Amino acid sequence: MIDLNGKVVIVTGGTRGIGAAIVRRLLAAGWKVATCGRNQPTASPEEEGRRADFIACDIRDPAQARALVEQVVAKHGRLDALVNNAGGSPQADAATASPRFSEAIVALNLMAPLHMAQAAYPHLKASRGSIVNIASVSSVRPSPGTAIYGAAKAGLLSLTRSLAQEWGPEVRVNAIVVGLIETENTEMTYGSQAAQARIAASLPLGRLGRGADVAEAVAFLASPAADYISGAELAVHGGGERPLFLEIIKEEAGKA
Secondary structure (H helix, E strand, O other): OOOOOOOEEEEEOOOOHHHHHHHHHHHHOOOEEEEEEOOOOOOOOEEOOEEOEEEEOOOOOHHHHHHHHHHHHHHHOOOOEEEEOOOOOOOOOOOOOOHHHHHHHHHHHHHHHHHHHHHHHHHHHHHOOEEEEEEEHHHOOOOOOOHHHHHHHHHHHHHHHHHHHHHOOOOEEEEEEEOOEOOOOHHHHHOOHHHHHHHHHHOOOOOOEOHHHHHHHHHHHOOHHHOOOOOOEEEEOOOOOOOHHHHHHHHHHHHO
């Protein structure tokens, strides 16, 4: 058992979905948690009577990212971990996506984590802390319909490896490659309950992921239990998506 009471972490985008699950898991482990978003939530996530601090911030703006980090350090006197969770993208046809849209997606999914990492670096160096970047399976396989998002997340993996090289041994930097996850918007992402069941059945572990699955991986990578892990990409995707050609072969064999 590792005592993490008194350790301080920032989780970006931690008021809903995967981010909220990460915040609750770290609160339960004894971390002091600060999170952020552009809009004030109804309530910050809490666990066992402990609540995360919420700071309104647009982390795409490097000045706001620095101010967020300095506010957290001013309150707690230290920073031990940063979880770059904020991200995402609506569907968009790559052929017609506007430059403004593309720049916004890259800003949120790649540049914002860099701004946060740069702001956090001197404090994480002092505490010999760590960064966990939340990437996506879109970063390691084709991402039709969200090509710009996939490219930005692929860049985040490259950034993870490079920062681990530059900032070690004082700061560990790792990434989690997140698969198909249930959230508040599961139907918007994966369709009807029947469609979700088919998708779940196609995964080796037989279900969609949950925010708690990602949160457990974050808790591990941010802890001293992962003290010799840096520059790593931990896949949390239930074994990965089944290649379509296998289903076609199976269908053709059934017709024979």
